[in-house]
Amino acid sequence: MQASLRSNLILLTMTTVIVAGLGLFLGPIGLPDRYILLNVRLPRVLLGLLVGCGLAGSGTVFQGILRNPLADPFILGTSSAATVGVLVANLLGWHNYYALYFMALGFALSSIAFVYRIAQTHGKAPIQTMVLGGVIVSLFFNAVVFVFFSIFYRDSFTILFYLLGTLTGGDPKLMVISGAFILLSLAVCWAMSRELNGLTQGEETAFHLGIEVETAKKILFVAASAMAAASVAVAGMIGFVGLVVPHMMRLIVGPDHRWLIPASALGGASVLVLTDSAARTVVPPLEIPVGALTALLGVPYFLYLLKQRQDAGEF
Amino acid sequence: MLRLEQLSFSYRTRPVLQDITLEIPRQSFLALIGPNGSGKTTLLRLMSKVLQPSAGKILLEDKPLSRFSARELARRMAVIASDQHFEFPFSVVDVVAMGRFPHLNRLQRLSSQDWEIVDQALRLTCVDHLRLRPISQLSSGEKQRVLIARAIAQQPSILMLDEPNSHLDINHQIAVFNLLRSLNRQHRMTLIIVLHDLTSAAAFSQTIALLHEGRLIKTGSPREVITSELIRQTYGAEVEVFPSPLGGFPQVAYGPDG
Numbered sequence A: 001m002q003a004s005l006r007s008n009l010i011l012l013t014m015t016t017v018i019v020a021g022l023g024l025f026l027g028p029i030g031l032p033d034r035y036i037l038l039n040v041r042l043p044r045v046l047l048g049l050l051v052g053c054g055l056a057g058s059g060t061v062f063q064g065i066l067r068n069p070l071a072d073p074f075i076l077g078t079s080s081a082a083t084v085g086v087l088v089a090n091l092l093g094w095h096n097y098y099a100l101y102f103m104a105l106g107f108a109l110s111s112i113a114f115v116y117r118i119a120q121t122h123g124k125a126p127i128q129t130m131v132l133g134g135v136i137v138s139l140f141f142n143a144v145v146f147v148f149f150s151i152f153y154r155d156s157f158t159i160l161f162y163l164l165g166t167l168t169g170g171d172p173k174l175m176v177i178s179g180a181f182i183l184l185s186l187a188v189c190w191a192m193s194r195e196l197n198g199l200t201q202g203e204e205t206a207f208h209l210g211i212e213v214e215t216a217k218k219i220l221f222v223a224a225s226a227m228a229a230a231s232v233a234v235a236g237m238i239g240f241v242g243l244v245v246p247h248m249m250r251l252i253v254g255p256d257h258r259w260l261i262p263a264s265a266l267g268g269a270s271v272l273v274l275t276d277s278a279a280r281t282v283v284p285p286l287e288i289p290v291g292a293l294t295a296l297l298g299v300p301y302f303l304y305l306l307k308q309r310q311d312a313g314e315f
Numbered sequence B: 001m002l003r004l005e006q007l008s009f010s011y012r013t014r015p016v017l018q019d020i021t022l023e024i025p026r027q028s029f030l031a032l033i034g035p036n037g038s039g040k041t042t043l044l045r046l047m048s049k050v051l052q053p054s055a056g057k058i059l060l061e062d063k064p065l066s067r068f069s070a071r072e073l074a075r076r077m078a079v080i081a082s083d084q085h086f087e088f089p090f091s092v093v094d095v096v097a098m099g100r101f102p103h104l105n106r107l108q109r110l111s112s113q114d115w116e117i118v119d120q121a122l123r124l125t126c127v128d129h130l131r132l133r134p135i136s137q138l139s140s141g142e143k144q145r146v147l148i149a150r151a152i153a154q155q156p157s158i159l160m161l162d163e164p165n166s167h168l169d170i171n172h173q174i175a176v177f178n179l180l181r182s183l184n185r186q187h188r189m190t191l192i193i194v195l196h197d198l199t200s201a202a203a204f205s206q207t208i209a210l211l212h213e214g215r216l217i218k219t220g221s222p223r224e225v226i227t228s229e230l231i232r233q234t235y236g237a238e239v240e241v242f243p244s245p246l247g248g249f250p251q252v253a254y255g256p257d258g
Helices: A002-025 A034-065 A078-091 A097-119 A127-151 A153-164 A172-191 A193-199 A203-208 A213-235 A241-253 A257-281 A290-311 B040-047 B070-076 B092-103 B112-124 B140-153 B170-185 B198-204 B228-235
Strands: B002-011 B014-024 B029-033 B055-060 B077-080 B158-162 B190-194 B207-212 B215-220 B240-243 B250-253
Touching: A002 A034, A002 A241, A002 A257, A034 A172, A034 A193, A034 A213, A034 A241, A034 A257, A078 A097, A078 A127, A078 A213, A097 A127, A097 A172, A097 A213, A153 A290, A172 A193, A172 A213, A172 A257, A193 A203, A193 A213, A193 A257, A193 B092, A203 A213, A203 B077, A241 A257, A241 A290, A257 A290, B002 B040, B014 B040, B014 B215, B029 B040, B029 B170, B029 B198, B040 B158, B040 B190, B070 B077, B070 B092, B077 B140, B092 B112, B092 B140, B112 B140, B140 B170, B158 B170, B170 B190, B170 B198, B198 B250, B207 B228, B215 B228, B228 B240
Parallel strands: B029 B190, B029 B207, B077 B158, B158 B190
Antiparallel strands: B002 B014, B002 B055, B207 B215, B240 B250
């Protein structure tokens, strides 16, 4: 069993490499020249890999802690909160990258804490209430964004593109910082796979298996939010990668987080680079914001999962 | 092994348990019974450190329970709570292997010795043939046995269960209780079980503790505790109690009024 899991993971790695290659060379106009390749395509593909990793990693961890395969930083409102964090940092004129990132993280953490607080009854946080809380938080932050829109209407096109999620504005320095946060958080979560596996069995059971539940949950929530915030800080709101990818990966490597986390990271990277390649080639010379495309593909999938669970009586 | 001294617990301002003193010696088989709301599940949650007492203390091996870390505790006691989540399709063997968590360091893998313990637990509970099946697809009787297998893999000295026979058909109930009895006798585990069903409490346990409105009314052998007098007092039910033809333990019988 271990051997087949390992070969699946190797297969996923190879897929990611192929997809990255495809992302580099695929374009609306023949083969790109060296300049485009190195200065336009390469950063974009790298950014796609990182953000895909971060979103899918974040989704996997949220789903594990909340014991629900429908959780995702976008649905829970974490991404929109981080977006507002970024906009606020810009508004305050903080162009320091760390300030930008920590604003995103701060907003993300407070929103997930808030949503969790609203939803929690008798030590449990039912997913319907969490999703509802997420929607409410998103609505609120969307309203905040519209306020920004009307104040900074001159920049509204940039803001709009940012809101819809895009891999075009890859600032190298911000990319390095975000990438470091994503990979570090991912490593922390992977090292806590056993705790995550325990938590999926219920918090009390996890405690009876020797896990310090509150500590583990705090670390994991922070790490998952850090990944979401880092992704949002560089690429805006790209939804549903965190929902769909862990679900697909569970079908391939099973629910054990020791395999699921690396698999989701690789799967997320592939899916996002692939979607982005599609986003910039389907209607040349224009391009669709990649976040719009992931939402177009992700929403039906979400509905399908929701319906399936409802039919199975799992609500 | 486990000692409760003048234990009280309040939920906000409502007292749930009051002044419980109870000594649970090594290798005992204790059933906690009482009507709904009598506090038996709360008592189990206090004894497993899920809840903290408002007053009084709990000593495990003469050391306060509060001084044990989750990990230290999990090596000594396994607990099967009544609410179980199987949202993710972990296989039976994965679930049972989780019983080894408290014995492993972070990132340490299960050794061949750990796998041997897991295999033994699977065989002992007769779920070996289900090992690769996702636990979410099993029947409730099978799930209960898998959870007991996970508890066995923890190699605890105390095993606590909350209503292990609820939702089980009678054949599965008998199988589960016989398994628990053999864990108690052959594997020298101390068993503490919250039970609804007086018949199985009387048939399988050595000691019964009867709770009523948060107080411990009586502790003793099944014959001492399961009496028509005490049942009337606590449950408010008219029942006849007579010795079972299967071994003399008390059996509760009831019928229509008049």
